Each structure stands twice: as structure tokens, then as C-alpha cells.
Amino acid sequence: MRIASRLCLMIIGLTLTAPSIAAQDPxxxxxxxxxxxxxxxAFNVGPLFGMAKGQIDYDAEMAKKLAGNLKLLLDLDNGRAWAQGSDIDNYMGDTTALPKIWTTYPEISEYGKKYAIAVNELAAEAGNGVDALKSKIxxxxNSCKGCHDDFREKQ
Ligand code: HEC
Structure with missing residues (x-):
């Protein structure tokens, strides 16, 4: 009886701790x-691609806002989110980030710089008509795709 209840407590203990450990993993x-x-x-750039391709009507205000949001995201200093060890080899199923991000660092920042230049140019022009949007999108x-091709597990 004692053994059975101990076992029971152990199982309860295990089920309680397993998810909380996972949630705390930094x-x-x-x-x-x-x-x-x-x-x-993706949420912000999606409609911009749609407008450029003529799949949705061009809307200058909306285009300006969405491109402005992409630009705002550039200001986010999210470096902590790229912690060493958080790659697909260690977190299969949770991430598609290749270890190459860290083993070839700072190569990926070159891709990030190209992306930032492209977004800044887009933000300056997106509200100036569909042709301006098309010329900058x-x-x-390409910079989204370029980085995914080289630093992300193939989808
Ligand atoms: C400098 C590199 C780089 C650039 C530029 C970049 N990405 Fe990514 N992206 C990544 C990496 C690396 C991952 C994998 C992250 C992970 O799974 O931990 C990713 C993952 C994603 C995902 C999947 C997120 C998820 O929930 O699993 C989406 C969607 C995405 N990127 C969209 C975009 C879009 C849209 C752009 C351009 C507007 C972009 N990315 C630009 C590197 C980049």
C-alpha cells in the first residue's frame, strides 16, 4: 500500500514537473x-506582396503602414532570442534554425544588414504608388529567402 501510494505521488510529481521544466527552459x-x-x-509583408502582384488592391495608407511596421521591427534588439545552443540539433521539432548560424557567425549578420537596407528602402517608397512598391519589394x-535558404532547415 505504502509503495503504491509513493509510486502514485512520484508519478504525480513527474507529470507536474515535466511541463514546468519545459516552460522554464530559457x-x-x-x-x-x-x-x-x-x-x-510575415504578417506585415504578406499583403505588400499581394499588392505588388495585383492579388489585392493597392492601398497607399496600408502599404505605408505595413512597410513602416517592418521598419519598426528592425529597431527591436532581439539578440537574446538567438542564444547559442538553441539550434535544430538540440531542439529538433521546436526550431528550424541551423547550427551554421552560430558556427559561421557573424556571417548571418551580413544577411541581416541586406534585409535592413531593403526594408528601409521599401518603407521610404511603399506609400508612393504601386509601381514604387513593386520596385522595392x-x-x-529576396533577403527573406536568401537567409532562409542558407540558415534554415529546408521546409
Ligand atoms: C538574417 C536571416 C533572416 C532573414 C533576413 C529573415 N529570416 Fe525568417 N527566419 C530565419 C531563421 C533562422 C528562421 C528559423 C527560426 C527558428 O525556427 O528558430 C526563420 C523563420 C521564419 C519563419 C517561421 C517562424 C516560425 O514560427 O517557425 C517565418 C514565417 C519567417 N522566418 C518569415 C520571414 C520573412 C517574411 C522575412 C522577410 C520579410 C524573413 N523571415 C527574413 C532567418 C531570417
């Missing part, structure tokens, strides 16, 4: 934070 939090930032990029898309 590297998992970091992964979630950077993925959240990426989701915000390409380099943004």
Missing part, C-alpha cells in the same frame, strides 16, 4: 521569441 523561450518576430514580419523578398 532556450525554448528564445526560440519562441525569434519565431514570433518572424511571424510578425523584390529585394525584401
Amino acid at each position: 532556450l525554448k523561450k528564445a526560440i519562441k521569441a525569434r519565431q514570433g518576430e518572424m511571424q510578425l514580419r 523584390g529585394p525584401v523578398g
